[in-house]
Amino acid sequence: MAEHAITPRVARRLEAVQRLLIDGQWQLAGDGRSEDIFNPSSGEIITTAATATEEDANRAVAAARASFNDHRWTGLTPAQRAKVLWRVADLIGAHAEEMAELEMLDAGKFYLGALNGEVPFAAECFRYYAGWCTKIEGTTKQLSTVPGQAFHIYTQREPIGVAALIIPWNGPLVQAAWKIAPALAAGCSVVIKPASQTPLSITRLGELMIEAGVPDGVINIISGGGSTIGRLLAEHPDVGKVSFTGSTEVGKQIIDAAKGNLKKVTLELGGKSPVIVFDDADLEGAIAGAAEAIFSSAGQVCVAGSRLYVQDSVYDEVISGVAEIAKNMKVGPATNSAMDMGPLISRQHLQDVYRMVEAGLAEGAKLAAGGKLITDGGGYFIEPTVLADTTHRMSVVSDEIFGPVLVAMPFSRQEQVVALANDSEFGLAASIWTRDISKAHLTADAVRAGLVWINCHGIPDMAVPFGGYRQSGWGRENGYESLLQYTELKSVIARL
Numbered sequence: 001m002a003e004h005a006i007t008p009r010v011a012r013r014l015e016a017v018q019r020l021l022i023d024g025q026w027q028l029a030g031d032g033r034s035e036d037i038f039n040p041s042s043g044e045i046i047t048t049a050a051t052a053t054e055e056d057a058n059r060a061v062a063a064a065r066a067s068f069n070d071h072r073w074t075g076l077t078p079a080q081r082a083k084v085l086w087r088v089a090d091l092i093g094a095h096a097e098e099m100a101e102l103e104m105l106d107a108g109k110f111y112l113g114a115l116n117g118e119v120p121f122a123a124e125c126f127r128y129y130a131g132w133c134t135k136i137e138g139t140t141k142q143l144s145t146v147p148g149q150a151f152h153i154y155t156q157r158e159p160i161g162v163a164a165l166i167i168p169w170n171g172p173l174v175q176a177a178w179k180i181a182p183a184l185a186a187g188c189s190v191v192i193k194p195a196s197q198t199p200l201s202i203t204r205l206g207e208l209m210i211e212a213g214v215p216d217g218v219i220n221i222i223s224g225g226g227s228t229i230g231r232l233l234a235e236h237p238d239v240g241k242v243s244f245t246g247s248t249e250v251g252k253q254i255i256d257a258a259k260g261n262l263k264k265v266t267l268e269l270g271g272k273s274p275v276i277v278f279d280d281a282d283l284e285g286a287i288a289g290a291a292e293a294i295f296s297s298a299g300q301v302c303v304a305g306s307r308l309y310v311q312d313s314v315y316d317e318v319i320s321g322v323a324e325i326a327k328n329m330k331v332g333p334a335t336n337s338a339m340d341m342g343p344l345i346s347r348q349h350l351q352d353v354y355r356m357v358e359a360g361l362a363e364g365a366k367l368a369a370g371g372k373l374i375t376d377g378g379g380y381f382i383e384p385t386v387l388a389d390t391t392h393r394m395s396v397v398s399d400e401i402f403g404p405v406l407v408a409m410p411f412s413r414q415e416q417v418v419a420l421a422n423d424s425e426f427g428l429a430a431s432i433w434t435r436d437i438s439k440a441h442l443t444a445d446a447v448r449a450g451l452v453w454i455n456c457h458g459i460p461d462m463a464v465p466f467g468g469y470r471q472s473g474w475g476r477e478n479g480y481e482s483l484l485q486y487t488e489l490k491s492v493i494a495r496l
């Protein structure tokens with residue numbers, strides 16, 4: 001299929017400055033400042049977005065706090081709140097083409113991939129948490145400390161209050177939905193800060209949320225710098241919860257910033273996820289799966305399968321199979337659905353990824369595929385890259401690259417590969433490829449990661465908790481577990 005042409009509706013939208021949403025009002029930044037937004041497929045400026053000032057951020061927090069205090073959201077019945085969230089999902093579905101186009105232009109997602117993947121998945125997230133609104137429950141308890149007297153004891157879940165949601169540029173719409181939907185289902189009011197590169201789909205989502213009936217002040221959107229506006233939100237005394245997705249380095253800064261009022265913190269951070277291929281695996285499936293695990297979204301996925309461990313006897317076959325796929329991939333603009341892999345998010349990130357590849361080669365990795373920048377056209381492209389015969393002493397093996405760069409190593413025994421897989425500061429995800437069901441589950445048990453796939457990689461689901469061990473984070477997203485992280489638990493002991 002050919003180039004996806006931008007529809008007049010989206011083109012018109014991009015002519016205007018993208019605004020901030022504070023207390024139900026779309027507005028420019030207090031000082032009128034805005035930032036250029038680039039299309040990573042072409043390097044061209046596509047629009048500009050208002051950059052919040054500190055005063056704007058403070059007003060957004062105040063609006064969220066006022067909306068929480070006057071119960072304009074929590075005062076609705078759970079079923080009424082569920083209907084609003086369901087309506088958000090329906091509106092995302094009704095505007096799916098527009099949302100997919102914005103995700104394509106801003107985040108470099110393929111149009112069809114976004115239309116059939118990210119956009120319906122974001123809608124599904126709102127439906128999933130709409131379902132939880134009416135099912136937030138406490139428990140009853142029995143007292144043992146005071147014999148001979150009657151008590152009624154129960155627990156209840158209450159929303160924390162104002163939740164600050166800070167998200168990265170990879171998959172902005174889904175990342176936003178994963179935080180906004182459970183926060184609102186729990187009864188919180190939110191201030192969300194998109195990454196400064198990718199505010200477009202979240203701005204449109206904000207419009208749809210207002211249209212769906214989310215009251216003014218319950219959802220606020222402020223685009224702006226991380227070290228200024230992001231930090232202010234993480235420090236703010238009126239914010240009770242910060243949910244952050246991004247790099248491990250910034251995650252640690254969030255912890256420091258949140259100390260002042262000991263706000264609750266959830267962190268979804270980096271990863272260096274192992275893909276383990278045993279010699280009894282369906283090799284055709286494992287080779288295709290390993291390639292997909294690293295090259296999907298050009299490797300800019302937190303759960304990317306970026307370390308490949310292959311059992312000795314099939315190592316050469318698997319590496320050459322993955323390398324062959326890499327060499328045959330068509331790399332080009334996300335607007336062209338004939339391409340297999342799109343751009344990196346920015347020129348800076350492209351340079352960082354390329355520097356990591358050079359460092360790996362300098363440290364002795366063997367180039368099995370790729371390794372070059374693609375410089376024709378103005379977009380930010382690099383070839384899908386496979387570095388073979390790497391070791392755990394190399395920075396390409398220890399550090400997250402967040403690009404389409406796979407490092408590969410052989411192993412001989414199950415205990416050895418488990419030790420290698422666990423020899424990482426991260427522990428976000430892993431996949432295990434084998435036909436032996438016992439080996440699969442025993443290995444899954446031994447690998448220290450928050451999400452383990454067997455004979456597949458990267459499949460998400462709203463019902464399945466998602467998050468990391470070790471320096472991959474604190475807490476979980478998705479499932480009931482995520483919703484609970486936007487609540488406080490109260491126990492009530494009543495003498496009858």
Ligand code: NAD
Nearest residue numbers: 167168169194195226227230231246247250268269270302
């Ligand atoms: P980043 O940490 O640089 O930025 C993430 C967000 O934090 C942005 O909105 C940014 O503006 C903001 N920010 C930056 N400095 C801040 C500060 N001092 N205080 C408060 N906020 C600040 O990450 P990125 O480069 O945008 O995204 C890539 C990283 O995100 C990778 O490490 C990737 O693994 C991680 N990620 C993790 C998950 C997950 O679920 N575990 C999902 C996607 C991405």
